[in-house]
Amino acid sequence: MRDLAGGPRVLLKRLRELMAEPLEPQERLDRIVHDIAQNMVAEVCSLYILRADSVLELYATEGLNPSSVHLAQLRLGQGLVGTIAASARALNLPDAQEHPAFTYLPETGEEIYNSFLGVPVLRAGRTLGVLVVQNRTHRHYREDEVEALETTAMVIAEMIATGDLARLTRPGLELDLRRPVSFKGLSFNEGVGLGHVVLHEPRIVVTNLFNEDSDEEIGRLEKALSSLRLSIDDMLSRREVAFEGEHREVLEAYRMFANDRGWVRRLEEAVRNGLTAEAAVEKVQSDMRARMLHMTDPYLRERMSDFDDLANRLLRQLMGRSPDDIASSLPKDAIIVARSMGAAELLDYPRDKLRGLVLEDGAVTSHVVIVARAMGIPVAGQVKGAVSMAENGDAIIVDGDEGSIHLRPQQDLEAAYAEKARFRARRQELYRELRNKPSLTKDGVAIDLMMNAGLAVDLPQLAEAGAAGIGLFRTELQFMVASTFPRAEAQERLYRDVLDAAKGKPVTFRTIDIGGDKVLPYFKASVVEENPALGWRAIRLTLDRPGLLRSQIRALLKAAGGRELRVMLPMVTELGEIAQAREIIDREVRHLSRFAHHLPTSLKLGAMLEVPSLLWQLDELMQAVDFVSVGSNDLFQFVMATDRGNTQLSDRFDPLSVPFLRVLKHVADAGHRTHTPVTLCGELAGRPISAMALVGLGYRSISMSPASIGPVKAMLAELPLGELKALMADNLAGPAANLPMRALLHTFADDRGIPL
Ligand code: PEP
Ligand code: MG
Numbered sequence: 001m002r003d004l005a006g007g008p009r010v011l012l013k014r015l016r017e018l019m020a021e022p023l024e025p026q027e028r029l030d031r032i033v034h035d036i037a038q039n040m041v042a043e044v045c046s047l048y049i050l051r052a053d054s055v056l057e058l059y060a061t062e063g064l065n066p067s068s069v070h071l072a073q074l075r076l077g078q079g080l081v082g083t084i085a086a087s088a089r090a091l092n093l094p095d096a097q098e099h100p101a102f103t104y105l106p107e108t109g110e111e112i113y114n115s116f117l118g119v120p121v122l123r124a125g126r127t128l129g130v131l132v133v134q135n136r137t138h139r140h141y142r143e144d145e146v147e148a149l150e151t152t153a154m155v156i157a158e159m160i161a162t163g164d165l166a167r168l169t170r171p172g173l174e175l176d177l178r179r180p181v182s183f184k185g186l187s188f189n190e191g192v193g194l195g196h197v198v199l200h201e202p203r204i205v206v207t208n209l210f211n212e213d214s215d216e217e218i219g220r221l222e223k224a225l226s227s228l229r230l231s232i233d234d235m236l237s238r239r240e241v242a243f244e245g246e247h248r249e250v251l252e253a254y255r256m257f258a259n260d261r262g263w264v265r266r267l268e269e270a271v272r273n274g275l276t277a278e279a280a281v282e283k284v285q286s287d288m289r290a291r292m293l294h295m296t297d298p299y300l301r302e303r304m305s306d307f308d309d310l311a312n313r314l315l316r317q318l319m320g321r322s323p324d325d326i327a328s329s330l331p332k333d334a335i336i337v338a339r340s341m342g343a344a345e346l347l348d349y350p351r352d353k354l355r356g357l358v359l360e361d362g363a364v365t366s367h368v369v370i371v372a373r374a375m376g377i378p379v380a381g382q383v384k385g386a387v388s389m390a391e392n393g394d395a396i397i398v399d400g401d402e403g404s405i406h407l408r409p410q411q412d413l414e415a416a417y418a419e420k421a422r423f424r425a426r427r428q429e430l431y432r433e434l435r436n437k438p439s440l441t442k443d444g445v446a447i448d449l450m451m452n453a454g455l456a457v458d459l460p461q462l463a464e465a466g467a468a469g470i471g472l473f474r475t476e477l478q479f480m481v482a483s484t485f486p487r488a489e490a491q492e493r494l495y496r497d498v499l500d501a502a503k504g505k506p507v508t509f510r511t512i513d514i515g516g517d518k519v520l521p522y523f524k525a526s527v528v529e530e531n532p533a534l535g536w537r538a539i540r541l542t543l544d545r546p547g548l549l550r551s552q553i554r555a556l557l558k559a560a561g562g563r564e565l566r567v568m569l570p571m572v573t574e575l576g577e578i579a580q581a582r583e584i585i586d587r588e589v590r591h592l593s594r595f596a597h598h599l600p601t602s603l604k605l606g607a608m609l610e611v612p613s614l615l616w617q618l619d620e621l622m623q624a625v626d627f628v629s630v631g632s633n634d635l636f637q638f639v640m641a642t643d644r645g646n647t648q649l650s651d652r653f654d655p656l657s658v659p660f661l662r663v664l665k666h667v668a669d670a671g672h673r674t675h676t677p678v679t680l681c682g683e684l685a686g687r688p689i690s691a692m693a694l695v696g697l698g699y700r701s702i703s704m705s706p707a708s709i710g711p712v713k714a715m716l717a718e719l720p721l722g723e724l725k726a727l728m729a730d731n732l733a734g735p736a737a738n739l740p741m742r743a744l745l746h747t748f749a750d751d752r753g754i755p756l
Pocket of ligand 2: 570610631633
């Protein structure tokens with residue numbers, strides 16, 4: 001950069017030295033603006049910082065009247081500085097006073113300056129302030145000068161974000177960055193968590209902003225970019241995404257962006273200006289995000305989030321972050337904030353440090369949410385905007401009951417929530433007391449409360465929650481969190497551990513339920529599916545790949561030697577599937593007994609009722625199996641034609657509506673008629689109100705996440721089942737009116753003091 005005194009590299013080097021020096025924050029700022037002015041041959045350099053009350057306050061200046069520091073102020077949107085902050089865009093003006101937004105602040109003495117260049121101070125797309133240079137002459141600042149000032153602004157953003165300037169704020173005022181904000185999303189798992197933000201895909205941890213050698217750094221950037229491109233090509237060439245609309249579209253967009261010359265050029269430019277490759281990615285991304293934030297076109301905004309993901313991928317390539325690094329730097333009360341997340345990624349965090357999860361996307365039945373629920377942590381989902389407003393280490397409250405979050409909460413709110421958390425803890429204490437009491441309704445009917453599990457991390461909960469057994473062990477979770485098919489020995493070991501932990505209580509193992517929304521990254525489907533939920537999944541898949549089922553059955557039989565083994569088949573559609581599976585099981589039993597293996601003392605085979613076709617062959621079904629378990633998540637999805645993972649539909653239809661309750665009753669009745677044990681193991685079992693409805697319909701065994709057992713047991717203890725049965729029978733048998741059953745059930749419970 002020819003005209004700059006020493007150019008941006010020298011300036012950035014100088015800033016690095018200033019950051020490292022043990023200076024008071026004001027002095028550091030004063031020197032920074034002085035050096036910027038000198039380096040850019042400007043007569044003025046000023047820094048305005050955005051306060052929580054939407055006022056931009058002059059924090060430091062070289063060239064303007066020094067006594068106006070901390071006094072000169074502009075509202076967001078007011079004057080040139082306010083316009084830059086509000087639009088998050090630079091202004092480059094040869095004659096500032098001609099600009100319609102120009103506002104004259106007499107205290108600063110700036111009227112003698114004509115040209116003006118101002119850039120927003122941005123971090124993760126948020127405006128934290130404005131940095132300005134001014135000259136007397138009428139000049140138009142060059143593109144490279146704008147770039148240099150933007151890079152400098154980024155360094156200042158870091159200073160603001162690290163809290164260095166907090167000491168300069170006057171009492172009663174706060175920087176915008178520290179402003180408390182609340183967001184409302186959806187409740188994905190109940191509970192209240194108080195803790196500190198851990199961004200799942202953290203923005204760059206700026207320990208190293210400046211490079212030592214630009215050429216070397218460009219080399220690192222290119223290398224990371226080419227591995228990024230390769231990994232995208234690789235994902236695209238995988239057959240399962242080759243023709244899939246959405247997924248393919250996103251990846252295509254990634255590929256386009258990764259090869260976007262403008263993007264790459266901006267990255268390189270930032271590196272040439274002295275930044276590290278990581279800082280360059282952050283800078284370019286931040287600028288872009290700020291610009292796109294003001295766009296209302298949903299398509300473009302969606303593309304922006306693709307771009308964010310891509311930038312994060314690039315950052316990870318550059319930083320080589322491993323799960324171990326994450327775990328060791330975690331606060332002891334971590335609340336993970338993520339755009340979206342896989343189940344395996346959540347398991348990378350040590351459970352004892354997790355206090356909550358916040359997702360911008362997701363659905364109640366996504367696997368990450370199921371895992372979070374197994375871990376018993378509160379989850380708020382669909383919390384749009386949470387990621388960009390949160391900083392690592394910020395105080396945060398997750399209200400899983402309301403589905404809301406409070407970032408940087410004020411003291412009184414925090415105190416109220418701390419009280420709520422204490423109240424919950426007392427209630428948990430109460431549930432613990434209930435733990436060893438039998439689970440009975442008020443009128444003495446016994447209900448088996450079982451728990452759902454799927455991972456070794458779930459096992460301690462069996463005793464803690466006081467479950468009667470494991471009603472659903474989702475064996476696919478072991479497959480989903482692995483990077484290759486788990487070996488037979490690993491499967492056997494897990495099943496043995498589960499049975500050991502159960503100490504004789506019944507455990508129902510479901511054979512692997514993959515396909516649909518449960519994707520194994522290492523297992524490629526041979527056909528591309530347009531409707532994976534209706535596709536090649538669960539029992540359909542394992543019957544076509546009998547090797548998979550056979551080795552799982554063998555592992556189960558061996559693990560259950562000398563004990564009872566209960567096996568359940570997912571997504572059964574027709575009875576022939578049960579017969580086929582039984583044949584495989586029989587063959588394995590014969591095989592093992594031939595080699596004198598210790599076999600289970602008894603073997604019970606059950607089917608999950610998830611596909612409506614079974615509803616019209618219930619008697620035959622019940623003859624074909626030892627037990628039936630209703631998978632209400634899938635059954636609801638298929639009965640109502642409602643994708644369980646589609647958040648737009650997540651609140652649309654009610655599982656406690658008359659038609660679905662009739663379906664459930666139909667199944668329970670068939671169980672009684674044929675003396676076949678019937679349970680229900682979908683999410684419906686875990687909410688006290690729907691658990692109450694199920695018991696009212698005739699279910700005597702239900703399986704839920706362990707955290708739900710206490711509340712459901714407490715509900716049962718107050719439930720006069722006889723009265724409920726009468727109420728439900730009356731309202732389900734009448735004409736198929738659209739009765740608000742949920743409201744009726746609530747009133748019933750309220751009138752009787754039943755805790756829901
Ligand atoms: C269900 O569908 O209700 C069920 C319990 O199975 P999953 O949620 O694992 O599909
Ligand atoms: Mg299911």
